[in-house]
Structures are given as structure tokens and as C-alpha cells.
Amino acid sequence: MIYKKTRTYIPASIEIKWETLEPFFKELCDRPINSVEELEKWLHDRSELEAAVEEDFAWRYIRMTCDTTSEELLQNFQYFATEIEPKIAPFSNELNKKLVASEWVDKLDHKKYFIYLRGVKKSLELFREENIPIQTEIQVEQQKYQSITGSMSVHIGEKEFTLEQASVFLKDTDRSKRQEVWEKITARRLQDKEQLNELFDHLRSLRHKVALNAGFENFRDYMFQALGRFDYTPQDCYAFHEAIQKEVVPILRQQAEKRREALQLDALKPWDMDVDISGKPALKPFNSGAELIDKSIQCFTNINSYLGERLEIMKENNLFDVESRKGKAPGGYNYPLSETGAPFIFMNSANTFRDLTTMVHEGGHAVHTFLTADLELNDFKHCPSEVAELASMSMELISMDNWDVYFDNAEDLKRAKRDQLVDVLKTLPWVAVVDQFQHWIYTNPDHTDADRTRAWIEIYEPFGEGFADWSEHPEAEANLWQKQLHIFEVPFYYIEYGMAQLGAIAVWKNYKENPEKGLQQYLDALKLGYTKTIKEIYETAGIKFDFSAAYVKELAEFVKSEMDKL
Structure with missing residues (x-):
């Protein structure tokens, strides 16, 4: 079993509600600080309090997404969002002010605290009291997306399927079956189109108000600051989109043409994009959620025993919910538990190849959680997405050499690797869009x-x-954006997947050239958490934080050459 770290500031038995938390936030605000040692003790106490609160929120979110039909679980989540979070926000701002104003702040180790203090100063710049109730409303409103989409299902034959389960039929070699299922899934999504449009219009208007209150012209410019994007600009993103269009889209167009010819079609339709072009049935790497977990533990162990042990610890502590079922929120995630030092993996497995890649992706995040568990401050573990997604996307590629755990047939293994590499490139245009x-x-x-x-x-x-x-x-194409959870729930968290995908290809290239060194550099980079700049973390991994056209071209061509070998 794993246990939470021993607390030294707040009681182990404290119930997380505002009445019990408030005295500790007040004490931190009022505490005199007379030396650099006292300032560091204050930082550790604040970190402990914030970690306890974060883990409580994590469990409320996890339980709600595991069962979106439970009114009680929804109310537990909403209690935190409406009664705890808004009351913490002004205290956090006061604590940030106290830290920055302290006469001892300049005596802190600059190398150790530079990234943290930079983030604190940015938070102070952006904080507006009038945004607290708006951000509370946003938090509550955006959860409606999961309630709406989590209840979507279709009937195929006599059986009812979640959309994740139904999407398995899009790999069927019978084209008429694929078309029938695609049309049912699409019709079901379009049924709630207006409801999701209304929800999004409301969210957009609330977010715009937050930006205006903070002195920005628009929410895009506000979010670049709020996400701490110190390393690139909106203009860099546009240049990255162009590079993907120029260097990656033509490779994928060639792959699509090969698909059309292999399937002997005049034109590819949306229901032709997932079926295997070999004419063989869809890959089936496992038969149940339990088997997926066990095979993934073995796969990770074969890469490195430490990696396998992390997933084994999670299994022993019931930190997985992987099967798709009605009433469960869509998608997948790895949720770090700040005090426990382990994460929870949530996904919607329908026993497909995509579920394998989701598991190794989330498993990469999980390893990252374990590697950063002992960093001194809770904030040191809050990695920017460009780093967090490097952890997960690299693991998708590093793990490929051990996918024989899932496939005992050499031809199936080859098909799986080929599909994965096409998916790696397909990720980039979708991210750009x-x-x-x-x-x-x-x-x-x-x-x-x-x-x-x-x-x-x-x-x-x-x-x-x-x-x-x-x-x-045309209506289905026009509505595709509603499938993307990030647009509703975590705005602007997406370009990072593109940057991290490039980084992951570079990590994998290093790993192929020298597995031991490549893996060690990757793990060394993850251990840093967010105590270095993104550029320094990428350099520790032995790669560049670069998304220029030349770099996109170099890495896309490397992936294409690996595909050609298969």
C-alpha cells in the first residue's frame, strides 16, 4: 500500500471544508517571518496545506467523472467549486503578496526558486477580485459538457453502446456496417448540438469577461499569460501551424491515398478512416480492462523495472478505472494525487488498439507523477503541459519495442506500430486545427x-x-469541434500536444539510437518537475524545444522513414 506523506502543519484528520481550512490560511497570512529559514518553513507549510486541498479536489473530480449520474457526487464537486475554491483565491493572492514583499525573498536560493517566484509574480499581475465569482461559475458550467456527453449512447442491433464502445465498429471490415454505426454516432452527437452550442456561448462570454477585467483585449492574450507561456508567443503558434501544414499534411495525404487504393474506393468517407487497410479484423491487444492493466505492467517492466513497479503500485491501491460504461464521463486522464505521490488513471476502454495507446500515454503521465512526488514544494510538481505531455507522448513511442506483450502475432505487432506512427503524424494537424x-x-x-x-x-x-x-x-464536419473536450473544459490547452509530440519523436529517436542513455535522459528530465525552464527540461532530455519548419521537417521525415521500414 501507499500512504500520504506525514503532515507537519495541518492535522492528519482535518475535514476539508472552508470552516476548518480558513484558520490555516489566516495563520499563514499573519505569521511573522524574521529569517530566510522562517520564510522557507512558511513556504513548506503553505505547500502542505495546498497539497491537502488539491488532493481533496482531485478525489471529488475523479468520483464525479466515474459516475456522472450521481447527484451526490456532483454536489460534492460543486461544493468545492463554489464554497472552497472562491474563498481560497483571495487568501492565495495575499500569500503571494506576502512572499514577494518579504525582505527575505531575495535571500532564497535563486536557482531553486526562480521558476516558482516567476509564476507567483505572474499570478499577482493577473489576479482580480471581481473574477473570483466568474471563475467559480466557469468551473461549474464547464462540467456540464461531461454530463451531456457522458449520457450519449446508441443502439446497434439489440444492444446499447456508449459512443466509445460503438466506435469499435468503425474498424469493421464490412463497409456498410461502418457507415451505419458512423451515422448513428454522428446523429447522436448532432442531437445535442444546440445544447452544446449554448453551453459554449455562455463559457466564451464568461471567459471574455475575465480577460477584460484583467486588462486584456481578449481571452487568448489573457490565457497566454495565465498559462505561464514565457517561452513562446501566439505568432510562434501560427508559424508552427504553417510548418505542420507544409511538412506533415503532404505525408498524411500520401498515406490517405494508399488507404484509398488499398480499400479500392473512389473516395474515402469518414467511416473509412479507422479500418485496417490489410483487410484483416481490427487489432485486439487485450480482452478486458484487467488484462489491459496487467499487460501494461508487463510492458513497462520490460522497458525498466522501476516503470513496471509504479503501475503495479497503482493496481494494488485501486488507482485505475478503465472500462467504458454508460454514465461515465468520456475521455481519459491521469490525475496526480498531491499528498499520496501517486496518480489515478481514468479511461474508457472498449478493448481496442486505441485503448492500448491511451494506457501507455496515461502511464507516461503516471511515471512523471511518481518521479516528482518528492520535490520539496507542491508547486514544483505543477509542470507546464509542454513538459507533462512530453512525458506521456514519449512513453507511447518508447513502449513500442515491448508491444509483443499485447500481440503474439508478428504481423499484428507490425500493424500496431504502423498505425501508431500514422497516429503520431495525424496528431499534429488536428492539434494545429x-x-x-x-x-x-x-x-x-x-x-x-x-x-x-x-x-x-x-x-x-x-x-x-x-x-x-x-x-x-457538411453538418457533421461543421460540428467536429464539439468532440474536443479541451475546447469546453481547458481552453488553450492543446498546442502543447503538438510541441510535446515533436519532443516525443526526438526522445524516441534518441532511445532507438541508445536505449539506456535515451531512457535515462528522459527520466532525468521528468524528475525536474517545474524547477527549470521548458527549454532546460527539454535539453536535459537530450532534445530541443523547437517547433520551426526545419525541425518539423526533420522529425516528420524520421517518422516516415520508420514507417517505411514496417
């Missing part, structure tokens, strides 16, 4: 639903439109 769409949404805050639809199509088309012919399904 979602990111560019969000830039447009928030820099055009007064747009209508019709404007938004037009913008989506205009942005999506140059990136290949998924390389399918949508001409008979």
Missing part, C-alpha cells in the same frame, strides 16, 4: 454560431479535413 480555432474564437468574441461554423471549416480544410470526403455530411 484545434489551436488555431481557439485563437479565432477568443479574438472574435462577438461571433455567432454561424460565424463559428464558417471559421471551423475554413481552418479545418487546409489541414486535410482528416483526409476524408465530407461533401455528403
Whole structure:
């Protein structure tokens, strides 16, 4: 079993509610600090309090997403969002002020605290009292996305399936079956189109208000500051989109043409994009959620015993919920538990190849959680997404050499690796589309639903439109953005997947050239948490934080050469 770290500041038995938390926030605000040692003790006590609060929130979120039909679990989550979080926000701002104003702050070890203090100063710049109730409303509103999408299901034959389960049929070699299922899934999504449009319009308007209150012209510019994007600008993102369009889309267009020819079709339709072009049935790497967990433990162990042990610890402590079921929120995530030092992995397995890649992706995040568990301050563990996603996306590629755990047939293993490498490249245009769409949404805050639809199509088309012919399904194409949870729940968290995907390809290239050194550099980078700049963390991994056209071209060509070998 694993146990939470021993507390030295707040009682082990404290119930997390505002009445019990408030005295500790007040004490931290009022405590005199007369030396650099006392300042560091104050930082550790604050860190302990924040970690306890974070872990309590984590469990409320996890339990709610595991069962979106439970009113009690929803109310537990909403209690935190409405009664605890808004009351902590002004105290956090006061504590930040106290820290920055302390006469001892300049005596802290600059190398150790530079990143942390930079973030604190940015938070102080952005804090506005009037945004607290708006941010509370946003927190509550955006959870409605999961309630709406979590209840979506379709009937195929006599059985009811969640959309994740139904999507397995899109790999069926019977084209008419694929089309039937795709049309049912699409019709079900479109059924809630207006409800999701209304929800998003409300969220957009609330977010714009937050930005205006903080002195920004739009929410995009606000979020670049709020996310601590010290290392790149919106203009860099546009340049990255262009590089992907120029260097990656043509490779994927060639792959799509190979698919069309292999399937002997005049044109690829949206339901032709997931079936295996070999004419063989869909890959089935495991038969149940329990088997997926066990095989993943073995796969990670074969890479390095430490990695396998981390997943084994999670299994022993019931820190997985992997099976898809009705009423469960869609998607997958790895949620770090700040005090426990381990994470929880949530996903919607339907026994497909995609579930394998989701598991090794979230497993990469999980390893990252364990590696940063003993960092001194809770804030040191709060990695920017460009680093967090490097952990997960690299693991997808590093683990490939050990996928024989899932496939005992050599041809199936080859198919799995080929599919994975195509997916690696396919990630990049989709990231560019979602990111560019969000830039447009928030820099055009007064747009209508019709404007938004037009913008989506205009942005999506140059990136290949998924390389399918949508001409008979314009409404479905126009509505694809609603599938992306990030747009509703974590705005602007998406370009990081593109940056991290490039980084992951570079990590994998190093690993292939020298497995021992490549893996060690990767783990050394993850251990840093967020105590160094993104650039320094990438350099520790033996790679560059670079998304120029030349670098995109170099890495895309490396992936293509590896695909050609298969």
C-alpha cells in the first residue's frame, strides 16, 4: 500500500471544508517571518496545506467523472467549486503578496526558486477580485459538457453502446456496417448540438469577461499569460501551424491515398478512416480492462523495472478505472494525487488498439507523477503541459519495442506500430486545427454560431479535413469541434500536444539510437518537475524545444522513414 506523506502543519484528520481550512490560511497570512529559514518553513507549510486541498479536489473530480449520474457526487464537486475554491483565491493572492514583499525573498536560493517566484509574480499581475465569482461559475458550467456527453449512447442491433464502445465498429471490415454505426454516432452527437452550442456561448462570454477585467483585449492574450507561456508567443503558434501544414499534411495525404487504393474506393468517407487497410479484423491487444492493466505492467517492466513497479503500485491501491460504461464521463486522464505521490488513471476502454495507446500515454503521465512526488514544494510538481505531455507522448513511442506483450502475432505487432506512427503524424494537424480555432474564437468574441461554423471549416480544410470526403455530411464536419473536450473544459490547452509530440519523436529517436542513455535522459528530465525552464527540461532530455519548419521537417521525415521500414 501507499500512504500520504506525514503532515507537519495541518492535522492528519482535518475535514476539508472552508470552516476548518480558513484558520490555516489566516495563520499563514499573519505569521511573522524574521529569517530566510522562517520564510522557507512558511513556504513548506503553505505547500502542505495546498497539497491537502488539491488532493481533496482531485478525489471529488475523479468520483464525479466515474459516475456522472450521481447527484451526490456532483454536489460534492460543486461544493468545492463554489464554497472552497472562491474563498481560497483571495487568501492565495495575499500569500503571494506576502512572499514577494518579504525582505527575505531575495535571500532564497535563486536557482531553486526562480521558476516558482516567476509564476507567483505572474499570478499577482493577473489576479482580480471581481473574477473570483466568474471563475467559480466557469468551473461549474464547464462540467456540464461531461454530463451531456457522458449520457450519449446508441443502439446497434439489440444492444446499447456508449459512443466509445460503438466506435469499435468503425474498424469493421464490412463497409456498410461502418457507415451505419458512423451515422448513428454522428446523429447522436448532432442531437445535442444546440445544447452544446449554448453551453459554449455562455463559457466564451464568461471567459471574455475575465480577460477584460484583467486588462486584456481578449481571452487568448489573457490565457497566454495565465498559462505561464514565457517561452513562446501566439505568432510562434501560427508559424508552427504553417510548418505542420507544409511538412506533415503532404505525408498524411500520401498515406490517405494508399488507404484509398488499398480499400479500392473512389473516395474515402469518414467511416473509412479507422479500418485496417490489410483487410484483416481490427487489432485486439487485450480482452478486458484487467488484462489491459496487467499487460501494461508487463510492458513497462520490460522497458525498466522501476516503470513496471509504479503501475503495479497503482493496481494494488485501486488507482485505475478503465472500462467504458454508460454514465461515465468520456475521455481519459491521469490525475496526480498531491499528498499520496501517486496518480489515478481514468479511461474508457472498449478493448481496442486505441485503448492500448491511451494506457501507455496515461502511464507516461503516471511515471512523471511518481518521479516528482518528492520535490520539496507542491508547486514544483505543477509542470507546464509542454513538459507533462512530453512525458506521456514519449512513453507511447518508447513502449513500442515491448508491444509483443499485447500481440503474439508478428504481423499484428507490425500493424500496431504502423498505425501508431500514422497516429503520431495525424496528431499534429488536428492539434494545429484545434489551436488555431481557439485563437479565432477568443479574438472574435462577438461571433455567432454561424460565424463559428464558417471559421471551423475554413481552418479545418487546409489541414486535410482528416483526409476524408465530407461533401455528403457538411453538418457533421461543421460540428467536429464539439468532440474536443479541451475546447469546453481547458481552453488553450492543446498546442502543447503538438510541441510535446515533436519532443516525443526526438526522445524516441534518441532511445532507438541508445536505449539506456535515451531512457535515462528522459527520466532525468521528468524528475525536474517545474524547477527549470521548458527549454532546460527539454535539453536535459537530450532534445530541443523547437517547433520551426526545419525541425518539423526533420522529425516528420524520421517518422516516415520508420514507417517505411514496417
